Amino acid sequence: MSVDTSVAVGAMNLRGPVLAASGTFGYGTEVPLLERRALGAIVSKGIFLRPREGTPPPRIAETPSGMLNAIGLQGPGADGLVRDYAPLWAEWDFPVLVNINGESASEYGELTARLDGVPGIAGFEINISCPNVEQGGMFFGNDPRAAAAVTEAVRKRTKLPVWVKLTPMVSDIGVIARAVESAGADALCAINTFVGMSIDLNAYRPRLSFRTGGLSGPAIRPLAVHLAHQAARAVHIPVIGIGGIARVEDALEFLVAGCSAVQVGNAASKAATSLRKQLLQRAGEVLEADAADLLIEDGIITVRGTPGKRLPATDVVPEEGLEVLEKFDPKRGAAYSSGCHAAVVAVDPDTGQVEVLRYVIAHDTGKAINELIVEGQMHGGYAHGLGYALYEAATYDPDGTYRTASFLDYTIVSTGEVVTEPLLVHIETPTDANPEGFKGAGESGTIPAPAAISNAVEDALRKRKPDAVVDRLPITSDRIVEILGQ
Numbered sequence: 275m276s277v278d279t280s281v282a283v284g285a286m287n288l289r290g291p292v293l294a295a296s297g298t299f300g301y302g303t304e305v306p307l308l309e310r311r312a313l314g315a316i317v318s319k320g321i322f323l324r325p326r327e328g329t330p331p332p333r334i335a336e337t338p339s340g341m342l343n344a345i346g347l348q349g350p351g352a353d354g355l356v357r358d359y360a361p362l363w364a365e366w367d368f369p370v371l372v373n374i375n376g377e378s379a380s381e382y383g384e385l386t387a388r389l390d391g392v393p394g395i396a397g398f399e400i401n402i403s404c405p406n407v408e409q410g411g412m413f414f415g416n417d418p419r420a421a422a423a424v425t426e427a428v429r430k431r432t433k434l435p436v437w438v439k440l441t442p443m444v445s446d447i448g449v450i451a452r453a454v455e456s457a458g459a460d461a462l463c464a465i466n467t468f469v470g471m472s473i474d475l476n477a478y479r480p481r482l483s484f485r486t487g488g489l490s491g492p493a494i495r496p497l498a499v500h501l502a503h504q505a506a507r508a509v510h511i512p513v514i515g516i517g518g519i520a521r522v523e524d525a526l527e528f529l530v531a532g533c534s535a536v537q538v539g540n541a542a543s544k545a546a547t548s549l550r551k552q553l554l555q556r557a558g559e560v561l562e563a564d565a566a567d568l569l570i571e572d573g574i575i576t577v578r579g580t581p582g583k584r585l586p587a588t589d590v591v592p593e594e595g596l597e598v599l600e601k602f603d604p605k606r607g608a609a610y611s612s613g614c615h616a617a618v619v620a621v622d623p624d625t626g627q628v629e630v631l632r633y634v635i636a637h638d639t640g641k642a643i644n645e646l647i648v649e650g651q652m653h654g655g656y657a658h659g660l661g662y663a664l665y666e667a668a669t670y671d672p673d674g675t676y677r678t679a680s681f682l683d684y685t686i687v688s689t690g691e692v693v694t695e696p697l698l699v700h701i702e703t704p705t706d707a708n709p710e711g712f713k714g715a716g717e718s719g720t721i722p723a724p725a726a727i728s729n730a731v732e733d734a735l736r737k738r739k740p741d742a743v744v745d746r747l748p749i750t751s752d753r754i755v756e757i758l759g760q
């Protein structure tokens with residue numbers, strides 16, 4: 275039996291009531307097409323008129339039953355979005371709304387005008403949790419007049435659906451809800467993240483570089499249900515519930531509280547991954563191949579190395595559809611990366627100078643989000659490790675006086691020492707500690723380097739002196755001359 279799950283949000287008809295929340299599905303392109311099909315719509319990652327780099331890392335911190343994020347609305351700007359994403363969206367059979375942001379009401383309006391009518395863009399979700407730069411930095415969403423001004427600026431520039439995403443950091447959400455309804459919003463999304471802070475007690479500072487971040491996940495669900503309910507009671511337009519939805523029952527709470535549909539973040543990404551697994555399992559049976567050897571691209575499943583063996587992914591979806599239920603609960607702690615380093619060095623026996631001739635880093639960071647950043651971390655890690663191996667030491671004299679208290683005495687590496695570019699071998703074995711398989715990249719760049727370099731130096735010294743032992747770090751040129759002279 276097939277069930278009709280379609281819903282109408284204002285004038286927009288959606289094939290299902292579950293939508294991907296802004297920022298949790300990127301621009302939708304990161305998730306294979308079939309998994310996107312489980313969704314009624316996607317709201318894109320938030321963008322500004324111009325490209326933005328976002329905040330420096332760390333940008334994410336796990337908290338009990340939730341997480342804090344301070345991505346800083348990194349994005350390609352309107353031109354990048356129109357060029358790189360909208361043409362892909364235009365091919366999809368469900369709507370993509372763009373989450374829009376600005377520093378002034380006129381900037382929201384300008385951004386809407388730039389995007390209005392672009393094929394692939396089905397509507398707008400206004401993120402009013404942005405600081406109003408012209409009015410002292412207060413969130414637009416905290417002030418009914420500012421929230422209405424932004425809504426009006428957007429409404430004037432488009433006939434497409436306009437949804438307004440409310441901030442929870444207000445004393446009466448009903449007042450804001452009514453203000454944006456009067457200014458022309460077609461629907462409300464309740465709610466955005468709560469502002470939170472988490473402190474690293476060892477480092478004595480906040481875990482996020484931005485200090486504060488948006489709290490999402492199951493931790494905020496009861497608060498979100500309450501605020502969505504208050505918003506729904508205040509207006510006549512539809513309200514879309516958001517906040518900590520991980521299970522069908524969670525979504526139902528929002529629907530019972532008066533919402534027409536829901537948006538989900540982390541749980542959706544995990545469910546999509548399970549769905550992909552189910553599909554590949556089924557396709558493996560049809561294609562007589564191991565599911566691990568299958569690839570999905572543009573809705574077509576192929577067998578790795580046998581391109582002739584292929585079938586549209588839709589062929590393995592049963593008539594009643596595929597259904598998965600997933601929950602995101604970041605209970606397990608960190609996942610660690612691993613690495614293996616190899617060094618070829620030349621040692622000058624007269625001066626004790628070490629030259630690294632060749633350096634290879636094979637590392638496994640789990641799924642890499644940004645390979646360039648991972649490569650940068652490996653290069654930086656290598657430079658650190660080289661310093662630990664050959665130069666850097668905290669030394670004390672016999673009376674306990676610290677002798678390397680300044681950079682005049684503490685020999686830190688510079689570009690002069692880091693001359694050999696390491697060769698990188700990337701291996702990706704995703705961890706099961708989080709849905710996306712991320713591990714982290716720092717350790718595998720730094721930790722093995724002192725061992726690899728000092729072992730290579732010891733090996734070189736043994737060509738001259740078979741019993742040479744490198745027994746401490748750093749293995750300085752003085753120490754090398756001393757070992758060879760013993």
Ligand SMILES: Cc1cc2nc3c(=O)[nH]c(=O)nc-3n(C[C@H](O)[C@H](O)[C@H](O)COP(=O)(O)O)c2cc1C
Nearest residue numbers: 295296297320401466490491517518519538539540
């Ligand atoms: C990593 C991340 C990025 C987000 N980026 C945006 C954004 O660009 N614009 C926006 O309005 N909301 C953004 N949000 C908020 C979500 O859309 C959603 O309101 C919030 O995560 C609560 O839902 P959840 O508990 O189901 O994840 C982001 C959330 C996360 C976790």
